[in-house]
Structures are given as C-alpha cells and as structure tokens.
Amino acid sequence: MQDQQRPSRSLEMGTARVEAFSDGVMAVIITIMALELQAPHGASLDAVLDQLPGLLVYVLSFGFIGIYWNNHHHLLRAAERISGAAMWANLLLLFWLSLIPVLTEWLREEYRHALPAAAYGAVALAAGVAYSILARALIRANGRESALAQAIGSDLKGHVSQVLYAAGVGLAFVSPWISYGLYVAVALMWFIPDRRFTRS
Amino acid sequence: MQDQQRPSRSLEMGTARVEAFSDGVMAVIITIMALELQAPHGASLDAVLDQLPGLLVYVLSFGFIGIYWNNHHHLLRAAERISGAAMWANLLLLFWLSLIPVLTEWLREEYRHALPAAAYGAVALAAGVAYSILARALIRANGRESALAQAIGSDLKGHVSQVLYAAGVGLAFVSPWISYGLYVAVALMWFIPDRRFTRS
Amino acid sequence: MQDQQRPSRSLEMGTARVEAFSDGVMAVIITIMALELQAPHGASLDAVLDQLPGLLVYVLSFGFIGIYWNNHHHLLRAAERISGAAMWANLLLLFWLSLIPVLTEWLREEYRHALPAAAYGAVALAAGVAYSILARALIRANGRESALAQAIGSDLKGHVSQVLYAAGVGLAFVSPWISYGLYVAVALMWFIPDRRFTRS
Amino acid sequence: MQDQQRPSRSLEMGTARVEAFSDGVMAVIITIMALELQAPHGASLDAVLDQLPGLLVYVLSFGFIGIYWNNHHHLLRAAERISGAAMWANLLLLFWLSLIPVLTEWLREEYRHALPAAAYGAVALAAGVAYSILARALIRANGRESALAQAIGSDLKGHVSQVLYAAGVGLAFVSPWISYGLYVAVALMWFIPDRRFTRS
Numbered sequence: 001m002q003d004q005q006r007p008s009r010s011l012e013m014g015t016a017r018v019e020a021f022s023d024g025v026m027a028v029i030i031t032i033m034a035l036e037l038q039a040p041h042g043a044s045l046d047a048v049l050d051q052l053p054g055l056l057v058y059v060l061s062f063g064f065i066g067i068y069w070n071n072h073h074h075l076l077r078a079a080e081r082i083s084g085a086a087m088w089a090n091l092l093l094l095f096w097l098s099l100i101p102v103l104t105e106w107l108r109e110e111y112r113h114a115l116p117a118a119a120y121g122a123v124a125l126a127a128g129v130a131y132s133i134l135a136r137a138l139i140r141a142n143g144r145e146s147a148l149a150q151a152i153g154s155d156l157k158g159h160v161s162q163v164l165y166a167a168g169v170g171l172a173f174v175s176p177w178i179s180y181g182l183y184v185a186v187a188l189m190w191f192i193p194d195r196r197f198t199r200s
Numbered sequence: 201m202q203d204q205q206r207p208s209r210s211l212e213m214g215t216a217r218v219e220a221f222s223d224g225v226m227a228v229i230i231t232i233m234a235l236e237l238q239a240p241h242g243a244s245l246d247a248v249l250d251q252l253p254g255l256l257v258y259v260l261s262f263g264f265i266g267i268y269w270n271n272h273h274h275l276l277r278a279a280e281r282i283s284g285a286a287m288w289a290n291l292l293l294l295f296w297l298s299l300i301p302v303l304t305e306w307l308r309e310e311y312r313h314a315l316p317a318a319a320y321g322a323v324a325l326a327a328g329v330a331y332s333i334l335a336r337a338l339i340r341a342n343g344r345e346s347a348l349a350q351a352i353g354s355d356l357k358g359h360v361s362q363v364l365y366a367a368g369v370g371l372a373f374v375s376p377w378i379s380y381g382l383y384v385a386v387a388l389m390w391f392i393p394d395r396r397f398t399r400s
Numbered sequence: 401m402q403d404q405q406r407p408s409r410s411l412e413m414g415t416a417r418v419e420a421f422s423d424g425v426m427a428v429i430i431t432i433m434a435l436e437l438q439a440p441h442g443a444s445l446d447a448v449l450d451q452l453p454g455l456l457v458y459v460l461s462f463g464f465i466g467i468y469w470n471n472h473h474h475l476l477r478a479a480e481r482i483s484g485a486a487m488w489a490n491l492l493l494l495f496w497l498s499l500i501p502v503l504t505e506w507l508r509e510e511y512r513h514a515l516p517a518a519a520y521g522a523v524a525l526a527a528g529v530a531y532s533i534l535a536r537a538l539i540r541a542n543g544r545e546s547a548l549a550q551a552i553g554s555d556l557k558g559h560v561s562q563v564l565y566a567a568g569v570g571l572a573f574v575s576p577w578i579s580y581g582l583y584v585a586v587a588l589m590w591f592i593p594d595r596r597f598t599r600s
Numbered sequence: 601m602q603d604q605q606r607p608s609r610s611l612e613m614g615t616a617r618v619e620a621f622s623d624g625v626m627a628v629i630i631t632i633m634a635l636e637l638q639a640p641h642g643a644s645l646d647a648v649l650d651q652l653p654g655l656l657v658y659v660l661s662f663g664f665i666g667i668y669w670n671n672h673h674h675l676l677r678a679a680e681r682i683s684g685a686a687m688w689a690n691l692l693l694l695f696w697l698s699l700i701p702v703l704t705e706w707l708r709e710e711y712r713h714a715l716p717a718a719a720y721g722a723v724a725l726a727a728g729v730a731y732s733i734l735a736r737a738l739i740r741a742n743g744r745e746s747a748l749a750q751a752i753g754s755d756l757k758g759h760v761s762q763v764l765y766a767a768g769v770g771l772a773f774v775s776p777w778i779s780y781g782l783y784v785a786v787a788l789m790w791f792i793p794d795r796r797f798t799r800s
Contacts, residue, residue, distance in 0.1 A: 017473055019418060020419075020423050023474075024423055027221055028224070028431035028628075031232055031432055032431055032434070032435050034301055035236075042310065043315045044315070046460070047263030066291045069291075070291070073221075088591075091469075098431055102435075114443070115448065151277070193290075219617055224624050230694070231628035232628075234629070235632050242710065248715065269621060269691075270691070273618075283686045391688075420623050424628070425630060432632075487670055488791075491669075495659075495666075496628060498662070502635075502637040502638070503632055506640060541772040
C-alpha cells in the first residue's frame, strides 16, 4: 500500500518541479526585458519621451509573458500527472518564450518595419502551438475523463489566438500597425481570467 | 469528502506558486541592479569614490525591493485563498517593481535633477497602489472576517506611504533632495517589521 | 517515533532545496543565453540572416541545458536521500553548466575555428563527468539496493556520451564541423526520454 | 486544535519562502558572474590565456557563493521557526553577497592592486558578520535548547573566518597575493561539509 502511494507522490513532485523551473525561466525573461530598457539619456522630458516606444513594447511583452505565466499556472494546477512528452513540450514553450526579449529589443529599434512585426507574431504563434501541444500531452497523461480534459475542452480561445497571430504575421507586410493591433487584441482576450479553470 | 479537500489543496498550491513566481521576479530584480553596478575604473580610492552615489542609489533600491519582498511574504502567508483578480494585481505590482532597476540606473547618472527623482517616486507610488489593490483582492477572496482582513485593518501605513511618495513626486521640482529624504523616510517606516502580521 | 520522523522529513527537504537551487541556476543560464542573442541590426532579411549562426548555437545550448535539466529532474526524483558529497557534486555540475553561456557567445563569433569547438566539448565532457559523480554520490547515499541504483544501472548512455564528447574535443582540430555533428548526436541520444526512470 | 496547528504550518512556510528567495538570489548571483565572463577575443590559445585570470577569479567567487549556499541550506534546514529579525538579517546577508559580482568584475581587471583585494575581503567579512547575526537571530527564535543552537555551538569556524578575512583586508596593502591566499584558505576550510549539521 505504501509502495503504491510512492509513485503518485513522486509524480506530483514532478509537476511541482516543472512549475518551479517554468516560473524561474518566465521570471527571468520578464526581468531581463526590464534590464534591456534603457535609462533616458539626460534628465529632460524629451529624453524620457525618446524611450516611450521602448516602454510600450515592454508593456506588450510583459503582458504577453504574464498571460502565459497565468494560464500555465492554471493548466498545471489542473494537471495531476506529468509525462515525458509534456516535459519536452514545456521546454519547447519556454524556448519560444525565451526569444521574446530579443524580439522586444528588435521591435524597440525597428517597430516601423514589417519584418520585426511579423517575427514577433511568428514567435507568438509558435509559443501558442507549443502551449497546445503541452495541453494535449497533459490530457493524454491525465486521461480524457480528467477534470483537466474537460476544462480545456475544444480550446476555442487557443485556436482563435493562433489564427489572429498568423494573420498578424501576414498583414505585417501591409502595415505593422495592423499586426500590433491584432497582438494587443489577443492579449486583451486572454487577460480575462480563464473561467474554464477557475470553475473546475 | 475527499473531493471537497481537493480544491482547497489546489487553491493553496495557487498561493505557493504565486509566491514562488513573485520571489523569482524580485530575486532577479535585486540581482540585476547589482549587475548594473559598475566596477571602479582603476584601483585608486578616487575611482571607488566615483562609484559611491551609484552604490547609495543601489542601497536605496535594494532596501525598497527587500521591503516589498518582506511585506509581500507576510501578506501572502496570511492569505489562504487566491483569486484571479489577486493574480493580476500581483502581476501589476511586479510590473512596477520591474521598472526600479532602470530608474536606479537613471538616478545613478542624473540624481541631481528633478525628473528622475520624481519618476522614482511615481513608480514607487504606483507599486504602492498595486500593493493595496492586491491586499484588497485578497481580502475579497478570503472574506472580511478572515485573519488577513483583520491584520490589514485600515492600512494606515500604506496610505501614509502613498501620501509621502506623492509629495516626493511634487517636491522633486523644488529640490530632488527633499524627495530622496521622503523616500528614505518611507523605507525606514516599513523597515520596522509589520506587527499586524507577526501578531496574527 | 515522532523524533525518528523528523530527520527523514528534513532530508527530503534537502532534496527539494537542491532541486530548487539547481532549477534556479539552470533557468537563469538558459535565459541569460537568450539575453546574449543580438537583435538584428536593421529590419532587412539580410540583417536577420546575419544572426542565424548565433541562433543555431543558441538552439544547441538551449537543448544542452534543457536535457540536463530533464535528466537532473529524473535523477533527483528517484533519490530519497542526499549527502554532503552529492551537494558538492551538484555544485560542480552547475559550475560547468554555468560556463556554457560564455562558450555559446564565443562559438557565435568563432564557430569556424578548432579551439572554441574543442572547448565546448571539453566543458560538456566535464559536466558529464560531474553528473556521473553526482549519480554515484546519490547511489552511495541511497544504497546499492535502492530504486535509484537499479535505475542508473551501468550508465551506458553516460559513458557513450563522454566518449563522443572526448572524440569531439580531439577531432575539432581536424574540422570543427565533425565536433558539432558529434555534439548534436549526443543531444539527440538524450532527447529520447530516459526509460530507466520513467519505468521505475 | 486545528487552530493551534495553523500558525506552526504557517511558520514553516515562512522558512520555505526565505529559503526559496535566498536560493533565487544566490542562483542569479552565480549565473550573473558567469555572464560577466568575456568570450576570448579570437580563436587562438593566447586569446584564451588572456581570460585566465578572469576565470580564476570566477572560480573563487563561484566557490564563495556556493559555500554560502551550502551552509545557508544546512542552517535553515536545522531551523524550525523564523523571526522578523532573522528575515532582515537574511536580507543583509544577501545584500553583501550581491556585491560579489561587481567585486569579481573589478578584481578581474585590477587583481594586482591592494584596494580591490582589500575590498573583496571587506565584503566577505561583512557577509560573514551578517551570517553570524542570522544564526544568532535563528537561535533566539528557536530557543537555546534547540537542535539548531547546539549545532551552531560556539561557532569557532565562523570566528576564525572573520579573523582571516580581516587579516586579508589589512595585509592587502603589503601584497594582494597574501589576501588571495587567505581567502582561498577560508574557502577550503568551509569546503569540508559542516559535521555539526549533518550529525544533528
């Protein structure tokens, strides 16, 4: 009996450590972007205004990572078991998120151009796909009848986000401002706490 | 019975992970500021003295973040439940705190001017407001009769801090030194451990 | 009876904190490498392509650290006790892993030369040896009959990796591309989740 | 009965979070020093040898932080309660440790001079004093009869370290190499795992 308890405790610890590692990576990503913010060159209001686009891009990226952290938190809280596949999917998600700081830096300099705007959307799309893979791997590990599987359901919100990001990548070549509008729209859509998990 | 236990365990895990993520962000903020400290250019005493203002600004900001970590710790330790609103309020608090390193860097260069001194106070004020929102969201989640609600009480200290920070923002345009005096005063006021929580 | 329980709880906490610290270090290593990625200088496709080798080196190093995190996770999950020797072996492993970002930076600039390719392999080899020392220290702490000892077994995969890394160091002086091929081969070999632990 | 259980659980969580935050700060300090390591300028052996003093200073500082992490781990594992005073003492310790990366950077450039060598020792001494304050605060919180108090005992090793660091500060003005010898001696003295705690 005691022997049968062990693996379950051990599997739960697995979840805990995946959460801890992901928290660590996301915490560092957020603060590294803050580190890349440049102090105004001088003490005048103009010097501050020069840094304003950079600050707005930072707000977008902070929100982006914050939303992922929040949803990741709800997703793993609902999971009871973790599998090897879920661990690799999680690493893949963290890989894409880890590219956000360098894209933020690029956007800060070149926000008027199509390519950085499209690249930002492409990485956001890739992160979204990795998140879906992670969710599906967790469903496989926890069973189709699990609370987790029912909470995720058809994942409409996830699919809509991915379509909007893909549109943002394409439309960046019409105007990058359309892309930014789409990315902000996705952020607002997720900002509303995910009822599916809080209900469960 | 076992089913009713689950959500409570799960909610508690929620608190744990919010603490872990916040700890991660605050730990990185503190150490990133240390990274921005510059080694003296040379091995003479003069080269060291050149870095002294920067070191003092670092001490102020280290104390500022350290105080938030300490109070955040007491606040969440007293909480038993967390809500979606509290999670977003916490992210908002972390956002304002994440701007402290770049303000520290700015202050290091331009501490003689009004604007950086005012900006530092404005971000400190915003962080204080976010902390109050977080405290109120936690009271809503835990109930007006909870130990948490009674421990926070009227939050006099929080309101006084916010008035002093607001004064620091305005008076920076008279002299930045008045602002620095006020910010240090707030720090000393919070340095004294919060009886409200240790008693509870 | 209660007194006999204490040390075991306390030892388990030991494992938890070693995991937490290691997670922290590995999380920062991964994100610091992302920080060292440079944003393209301009918004053209050529500017992006200039950063491609750097991105590929980052992918290799991200995979390298990710694989260590994953296996470290399985290794410590299987351990029930930790010893002083295991803690030092763990620090030694983290020391070698902490050199990966600076080697990644070096490789990004000088990937066509033998010395950086050999140095990368030498540090990877040293990390592998430290991991083996850690595994052996954990076996000593948990006993030859423990699930951990049986899961590790003869550690064939570990020995093969070390031989391939050593070959990579030597063959870098023939061509660095042979070394990179060998390093990728080791990464792919470990990418497959370690059956030994998931079965246990 | 349930009410009397609460505070003890809550106090234990206190210890856990202090450990987590300290781990986070120390993990970032160690990896930030790795970030400050410079990749050799070129792919020749001479370019590597140019970075050798920097690498040795890094090894010293990595060992220094690693030793603190290890002993901090043993100290807090032995503690059952934490107090407000202990939390501030812990922050003070982290403050001094957070200055190690900038001193490491300074030493890397100016290791032939007295002032950086003395400054390194002065910060190491301050960290040692903060550690003693922390240990004493924990003894007060846990009682003179606690396992912790008996494990710490007269703290001979701590006092000897502080004397050697103080000597290193003074003798740096004779020759910095005497200081480095003393700092390495202290490191080796602590490298041996602390029997006092492993026995308890």
